[in-house]
Amino acid sequence: xxxxxxxxxxxxxxxxxxxxxxxxxxxxxxxxxxxxxxxxxxxxxxxxxxxxxxxxxxxxxxxxxxxxxxxxxxxxxxxxxxxxxxxxxxxxxxxxxxxxxxxxxxxxxxxxxxxxxxxxxxxxxxxxxxxxxxxxxxxxxxxxxxxxxxxxxxxxxxxxxxxxxxxxxxxxxxxxxxxxxxxxxxxxxxxxxxxxxxxxxxxxxxxxxxxxxxxxxxxxxxxxxxxxxxxxxxxxxxxxxxxxxxxxxxxxxxxxxxxxxxxxxxxxxxxxxxxxxxxxxxxxxxxxxxxxxxxxxxxxxxxxxxxxxxxxxxxxxxxxxxxxxxxxxxxxxxxxxxxxxxxxxxxxxxxxxxxxxxxxxxxxxxxxxxxxxxxxxxxxxxxxxxxxxxxxxxxxxxxxxxxxxxxxxxxxxxxxxxxxxxxxxxxxxxxxxxxxxxxxxxxxxxxxxxxxxxxxxxxxxxxxxxxxxxxxxxxxxxxxxxxxxxxxxxxx
Amino acid sequence: xxxxxxxxxxxxxxxxxxxxxxxxxxxxxxxxxxxxxxxxxxxxxxxxxxxxxxxxxxxxxxxxxxxxxxxxxxxxxxxxxxxxxxxxxxxxxxxxxxxxxxxxxxxxxxxxxxxxxxxxxxxxxxxxxxxxxxxxxxxxxxxxxxxxxxxxxxxxxxxxxxxxxxxxxxxxxxxxxxxxxxxxxxxxxxxxxxxxxxxxxxxxxxxxxxxxxxxxxxxxxxxxxxxxxxxxxxxxxxxxx
Numbered sequence: 001x002x003x004x005x006x007x008x009x010x011x012x013x014x015x016x017x018x019x020x021x022x023x024x025x026x027x028x029x030x031x032x033x034x035x036x037x038x039x040x041x042x043x044x045x046x047x048x049x050x051x052x053x054x055x056x057x058x059x060x061x062x063x064x065x066x067x068x069x070x071x072x073x074x075x076x077x078x079x080x081x082x083x084x085x086x087x088x089x090x091x092x093x094x095x096x097x098x099x100x101x102x103x104x105x106x107x108x109x110x111x112x113x114x115x116x117x118x119x120x121x122x123x124x125x126x127x128x129x130x131x132x133x134x135x136x137x138x139x140x141x142x143x144x145x146x147x148x149x150x151x152x153x154x155x156x157x158x159x160x161x162x163x164x165x166x167x168x169x170x171x172x173x174x175x176x177x178x179x180x181x182x183x184x185x186x187x188x189x190x191x192x193x194x195x196x197x198x199x200x201x202x203x204x205x206x207x208x209x210x211x212x213x214x215x216x217x218x219x220x221x222x223x224x225x226x227x228x229x230x231x232x233x234x235x236x237x238x239x240x241x242x243x244x245x246x247x248x249x250x251x252x253x254x255x256x257x258x259x260x261x262x263x264x265x266x267x268x269x270x271x272x273x274x275x276x277x278x279x280x281x282x283x284x285x286x287x288x289x290x291x292x293x294x295x296x297x298x299x300x301x302x303x304x305x306x307x308x309x310x311x312x313x314x315x316x317x318x319x320x321x322x323x324x325x326x327x328x329x330x331x332x333x334x335x336x337x338x339x340x341x342x343x344x345x346x347x348x349x350x351x352x353x354x355x356x357x358x359x360x361x362x363x364x365x366x367x368x369x370x371x372x373x374x375x376x377x378x379x380x381x382x383x384x385x386x387x388x389x390x391x392x393x394x395x396x397x398x399x400x401x402x403x404x405x406x407x408x409x410x411x412x413x414x415x416x417x418x419x420x421x422x423x424x425x426x427x428x429x430x431x432x433x434x435x436x437x438x439x440x441x442x443x444x445x446x447x448x449x450x451x452x453x454x455x456x457x458x459x460x461x462x463x464x465x466x467x468x469x470x471x472x473x474x475x476x477x478x479x480x481x482x483x484x485x486x487x488x489x490x491x492x
Numbered sequence: 493x494x495x496x497x498x499x500x501x502x503x504x505x506x507x508x509x510x511x512x513x514x515x516x517x518x519x520x521x522x523x524x525x526x527x528x529x530x531x532x533x534x535x536x537x538x539x540x541x542x543x544x545x546x547x548x549x550x551x552x553x554x555x556x557x558x559x560x561x562x563x564x565x566x567x568x569x570x571x572x573x574x575x576x577x578x579x580x581x582x583x584x585x586x587x588x589x590x591x592x593x594x595x596x597x598x599x600x601x602x603x604x605x606x607x608x609x610x611x612x613x614x615x616x617x618x619x620x621x622x623x624x625x626x627x628x629x630x631x632x633x634x635x636x637x638x639x640x641x642x643x644x645x646x647x648x649x650x651x652x653x654x655x656x657x658x659x660x661x662x663x664x665x666x667x668x669x670x671x672x673x674x675x676x677x678x679x680x681x682x683x684x685x686x687x688x689x690x691x692x693x694x695x696x697x698x699x700x701x702x703x704x705x706x707x708x709x710x711x712x713x714x715x716x717x718x719x720x721x722x723x724x725x726x727x728x729x730x731x732x733x
Contacts, residue, residue: 263591274579337575342564
């Protein structure tokens with residue numbers, strides 16, 4: 001049975017039209033992974049030295065263990081956004097003579113082989129070797145490595161429970177924030193010192209390997225819980241039943257002032273609000289908005305002027321990048337219909353453009369309180385907003401004409417949770433890195449005013465050329481019309 | 493109204509459609525029948541400029557469809573469920589299509605009110621999204637949406653499939669009225685020979701992408717069609733032996 005499943009997986013992956021057309025992106029992902037591995041290995045090798053320099057009084061091994069609590073929190077957070085429960089189209093399998101438990105065990109088992117679980121090994125193994133070189137006993141090191149691996153697996157299965165929970169209740173990333181934030185908060189305010197609990201727990205295990213059973217039992221419990229969640233979902237009606245909800249129609253007549261593009265704007269707003277995938281994206285805007293708070297409170301980053309441009313582009317352009325990169329795939333489900341309707345392509349695209357511009361303006365206005373950290377930061381954000389409106393919005397619309405991947409907004413497959421992966425985050429890099437580099441370079445070579453002026457001027461040029469650029473972009477879309485229709489008609 | 497000349501479509505060397513000449517006059521109800529893979533949907537997709545012809549042209553009311561978009565205001569279609577927008581309610585979908593076709597809400601309401609019987613109380617005012625409707629009800633919504641905005645040409649691919657018998661009968665009446673009383677050119681494809689002969693004045697049989705029969709409907713047409721398809725079934729089984 002497993003052999004058949006693996007065979008299906010293999011074919012699904014290599015026969016998907018997406019894979020063949022996005023070779024470049026896959027290569028980029030591989031490079032990104034290699035880069036991360038490199039950093040991890042480097043850190044693993046030198047961690048012992050670094051720690052003994054920084055904390056000369058203490059045992060580096062114990063210091064390292066005291067950080068594991070934060071490591072776990074970080075790992076859960078990363079996984080939540082980057083890792084998906086492996087998808088398997090189970091519907092065709094349900095009527096075949098296959099035990100439901102086999103399907104569930106396969107899906108869960110496959111997730112244990114995920115790259116994310118082996119990633120930490122690139123850090124822990126070199127660190128373990130350096131421990132051995134510094135006279136720690138082999139049994140301690142091996143037990144420690146095993147514990148760390150079990151922790152990874154625990155994070156793996158804990159993440160799926162979190163994802164299932166947030167998908168079911170449509171809570172987006174709220175459960176994650178409550179869990180991670182709650183644990184961090186309890187620890188930070190020293191109500192319960194998880195940092196010490198985790199650290200002394202791991203030390204106890206390394207001293208007495210029999211305690212390895214404890215994380216193992218936790219792992220088995222999480223697995224069983226996942227199993228019961230998935231097992232319940234393995235009925236067609238389970239996913240159907242929860243779907244049918246009463247419509248809450250909102251009054252969108254204010255869009256009428258946009259004239260002939262009003263129907264499309266209403267459609268886009270409904271698209272965003274009524275589909276799980278787009279809705280969680282809208283929620284993520286809060287993170288985009290608050291992104292600066294990760295940096296500005298620390299004087300170190302506040303001094304780094306090139307960061308201002310980056311944060312400005314990111315926080316004002318968060319919606320633009322996330323929404324824009326999937327134009328026109330958002331409408332892929334009914335693209336054929338749109339193309340046979342009496343519409344002007346230019347209106348269709350202009351509606352998306354105005355939506356993105358509105359989001360930039362709103363995000364900028366909401367971000368005005370950043371002025372608290374210095375008025376120069378606000379100016380940098382304003383320049384970034386102008387750049388987003390004038391340059392990035394057009395670039396991303398233009399990029400959309402190369403979009404060939406269908407998005408299934410109403411996918412009812414039981415194992416489909418989030419639909420967002422690492423790829424989505426990578427695409428935004430050039431849009432953000434270029435203005436950041438430009439700003440940083442000019443600021444360094446000449447001065448702050450010139451750097452700001454350059455971003456603003458580029459943005460204004462884009463706005464002035466809007467009509468011409470839109471005509472060019474529209475032509476691009478028209479040229480690839482048949483290709484898009486054909487691609488959107490296929491299932492990934 | 494619709495003039496097809498030398499049209500052909502091939503996918504990597506395999507020809508799936510080849511029609512030398514086909515003229516459909518205004519106000520005709522036109523039926524397209526054929527087995528799977530005969531090229532029915534391909535022809536309709538070419539007519540709607542959803543795919544690019546390999547050779548030839550289709551002219552809709554003297555507009556070449558692959559060169560200008562001016563045919564869109566007077567042409568409407570429902571090919572499959574991908575024409576629906578799943579996250580809208582049927583009403584919102586009708587208003588959206590109405591907006592695109594220059595009809596205000598009152599116009600759309602007036603039109604959909606005429607189809608109360610057809611909807612059988614399962615579409616309007618149910619506060620459900622289109623994606624949550626059954627296949628049959630989705631189809632009903634899609635067909636009625638194709639009637640919004642007084643189109644002169646209506647294209648429906650397999651409109652009878654997935655519908656219950658009562659609705660099939662009502663749909664046949666609607667389609668007949670459109671062609672006879674309002675002068676609308678109706679193009680329909682179907683696997684059900686009886687329905688097509690009931691609705692259409694003219695029936696064209698496609699086989700492996702080519703027109704093999706072009707019939708004016710009369711009382712013997714159904715027999716003739718059944719004989720034709722029975723014959724190809726026999727010849728296939730002989731070939732296999």
